[in-house]
Amino acid sequence: MLYDLTAVQFSKMLKNLSLILEKGEVFANLKKVDMVVLLNSRLAPDQFNLIRQIQIACDTAKIGVARLTGNLETVPKHDDTETTLPELQARITSVIEYLAQFTEADFAAAATIHVSQPRWEGKYLTGYEFAIEHAIPNLYFHITTAYAILRHNGVDIGKKDYLGPMPYKS
Amino acid sequence: MLYDLTAVQFSKMLKNLSLILEKGEVFANLKKVDMVVLLNSRLAPDQFNLIRQIQIACDTAKIGVARLTGNLETVPKHDDTETTLPELQARITSVIEYLAQFTEADFAAAATIHVSQPRWEGKYLTGYEFAIEHAIPNLYFHITTAYAILRHNGVDIGKKDYLGPMPYKS
Numbered sequence: 328m329l330y331d332l333t334a335v336q337f338s339k340m341l342k343n344l345s346l347i348l349e350k351g352e353v354f355a356n357l358k359k360v361d362m363v364v365l366l367n368s369r370l371a372p373d374q375f376n377l378i379r380q381i382q383i384a385c386d387t388a389k390i391g392v393a394r395l396t397g398n399l400e401t402v403p404k405h406d407d408t409e410t411t412l413p414e415l416q417a418r419i420t421s422v423i424e425y426l427a428q429f430t431e432a433d434f435a436a437a438a439t440i441h442v443s444q445p446r447w448e449g450k451y452l453t454g455y456e457f458a459i460e461h462a463i464p465n466l467y468f469h470i471t472t473a474y475a476i477l478r479h480n481g482v483d484i485g486k487k488d489y490l491g492p493m494p495y496k497s
Numbered sequence: 498m499l500y501d502l503t504a505v506q507f508s509k510m511l512k513n514l515s516l517i518l519e520k521g522e523v524f525a526n527l528k529k530v531d532m533v534v535l536l537n538s539r540l541a542p543d544q545f546n547l548i549r550q551i552q553i554a555c556d557t558a559k560i561g562v563a564r565l566t567g568n569l570e571t572v573p574k575h576d577d578t579e580t581t582l583p584e585l586q587a588r589i590t591s592v593i594e595y596l597a598q599f600t601e602a603d604f605a606a607a608a609t610i611h612v613s614q615p616r617w618e619g620k621y622l623t624g625y626e627f628a629i630e631h632a633i634p635n636l637y638f639h640i641t642t643a644y645a646i647l648r649h650n651g652v653d654i655g656k657k658d659y660l661g662p663m664p665y666k667s
Contacts, residue, residue, distance in 0.1 A: 472645060496621055
């Protein structure tokens with residue numbers, strides 16, 4: 328289940344983010360403003376701008392899955408140098424491609440693996456705790472904040488763009 | 498696991514939301530503005546205000562768990578009449594108390610139960626799909642948006658307030 332919650336669903340949410348950013352670009356073109364203005368927008372002076380929200384959403388997804396599957400050494404690196412939408416879309420695409428390599432079997436030990444970060448000073452969470460209380464809330468936080476920055480600037484997006492398509496059955 | 502992802506984690510996030518709102522009240526007192534001004538703030542003219550974000554976060558949590566456990570008939574009702582912070586905090590508390598009644602055993606059939614809503618025109622999602630692709634992203638969306646509205650207005654809150662305490666082990 329951690330596979331579906333992270334590798335699969337994170338990938339879906341990054342795809343949704345990509346489409347939301349495309350709507351941002353349509354809006355920018357319509358209003359004759361440079362998309363870079365939107366990318367540098369933020370909701371508070373001491374909050375990260377849209378570029379950084381996208382970068383962190385990507386990192387939360389790729390590093391979260393890498394940690395849960397014990398692949399931290401091979402996670403793709405990104406240098407946080409993006410300044411344009413095409414560069415950011417390329418980053419999103421590369422993370423989606425990375426996530427697509429994983430299968431349910433890669434998560435066999437994910438729930439019990441010990442996950443730590445330098446700032447945790449030697450302490451750890453189980454993979455189960457890390458996924459539920461850290462990675463998942465963080466992923467949604469940064470994608471919602473990216474959405475909120477665009478929404479605040481007038482971009483015509485709604486909840487359906489954030490959630491993406493549902494696998495409805497009849 | 499759906500129990501931990503919804504009943505337990507939703508409850509934690511609502512508690513975090515409650516503490517974030519308390520920080521909003523501290524800020525309002527400091528700036529000598531009525532908390533009701535913050536509660537009626539929104540990030541875009543056609544987006545829900547803070548009051549409605551809190552109400553929907555509560556509803557997403559209580560109705561999500563009710564649907565997953567087949568308890569939709571007994572879910573506590575709220576009339577969406579709150580206008581003040583104490584009323585909203587009472588709503589949050591009532592949902593946390595409702596969620597506390599559930600146990601892992603109540604979720605035995607949650608993954609395979611059929612979940613539908615009037616607007617879905619007879620279609621359904623499995624409980625598993627509903628939890629992962631609908632309820633969980635929605636819960637984080639509305640709590641992050643509530644956070645973003647306060648953050649945008651200058652309230653001194655950060656990621657730690659959103660995530661809440663982590664069960665670190667050494």
